[in-house]
Amino acid sequence: MIAPAYTQFLEWVERRAAGEPLAYLVGEAEFRGRVFQVSPDVLIPRPETEVLIELALKKLHGVAAPRILDLGTGSGIVAISLALECPTAQITAVDLSFEAISVARNNAGRLGATVDFRQSDWFENLAGETFDLIVSNPPYVANGDPHLELNGLPFEPQMALTDGADGLNCIRRIVAGAAAHLTPAGWLLFEHGYDQGEASRNLLTTAAFKAAFTHPDLAGIDRVSGAYL
Ligand SMILES: C[S@@+](CC[C@H](N)C(=O)[O-])C[C@H]1O[C@@H](n2cnc3c(N)ncnc32)[C@H](O)[C@@H]1O
Numbered sequence: 001m002i003a004p005a006y007t008q009f010l011e012w013v014e015r016r017a018a019g020e021p022l023a024y025l026v027g028e029a030e031f032r033g034r035v036f037q038v039s040p041d042v043l044i045p046r047p048e049t050e051v052l053i054e055l056a057l058k059k060l061h062g063v064a065a066p067r068i069l070d071l072g073t074g075s076g077i078v079a080i081s082l083a084l085e086c087p088t089a090q091i092t093a094v095d096l097s098f099e100a101i102s103v104a105r106n107n108a109g110r111l112g113a114t115v116d117f118r119q120s121d122w123f124e125n126l127a128g129e130t131f132d133l134i135v136s137n138p139p140y141v142a143n144g145d146p147h148l149e150l151n152g153l154p155f156e157p158q159m160a161l162t163d164g165a166d167g168l169n170c171i172r173r174i175v176a177g178a179a180a181h182l183t184p185a186g187w188l189l190f191e192h193g194y195d196q197g198e199a200s201r202n203l204l205t206t207a208a209f210k211a212a213f214t215h216p217d218l219a220g221i222d223r224v225s226g227a228y229l
Pocket residue numbers: 042043044045046049071072073074075076077078094095096097100120121122137138139140159160161
């Protein structure tokens with residue numbers, strides 16, 4: 001008789017050989033030293049997103065009980081990491097995908113984080129609410145970018161990867177909507193592609209944000225831009 005563990009192993013080998021990412025086979029991935037459950041409904045956490053967390057924590061320094069909004073929360077890694085690393089913060093996190101919200105809620109429960117998760121098309125279900133900090137890792141790969149065919153990306157949710165346009169559409173919507181949801185001097189920080197730093201700073205400056213900057217990831221690649229109101 002073949003042991004069930006061996007059968008499972010053979011199935012994983014086959015799926016891995018077909019290009020499916022390991023995180024989807026085992027159903028989990030690590031981010032900032034914590035284990036998050038993942039399913040094909042959510043993006044697999046990327047180490048470069050840690051830059052967004054580090055910058056957010058710096059901007060929050062000295063704010064007693066900050067209100068934070070995470071747009072496009074996916075598995076919840078950004079919202080949950082901030083909740084655990086800034087325990088006085090009140091965190092709201094949204095995603096267009098009900099399935100992603102369910103994964104994120106489950107991760108928050110397992111990791112002991114308190115986050116108000118809601119389904120929303122960016123700011124749509126947040127009328128009248130303001131935050132001291134808005135963070136986002138939005139879909140920013142351009143439609144038809146050959147990278148979408150590589151490294152297991154075809155197995156990840158396309159709505160998490162691409163805006164279906166030039167790669168800046170979601171960033172445009174986030175920058176345009178953020179002013180109405182930020183407190184005075186509140187910061188907007190978002191992750192973007194290696195070649196989107198200049199365009200991101202231009203969008204921020206045109207929308208009357210101040211001190212627009214771009215920060216590299218650990219590989220030295222432009223990764224996060226931000227500015228304050
Ligand atoms: C790049 S993934 C980021 C996921 C997670 N924050 C992370 O860093 O791993 C982008 C997320 O944005 C969500 N999304 C796409 N369009 C959206 C929209 N119109 N409103 C809200 N969320 C959206 C996707 O479902 C996906 O979970």
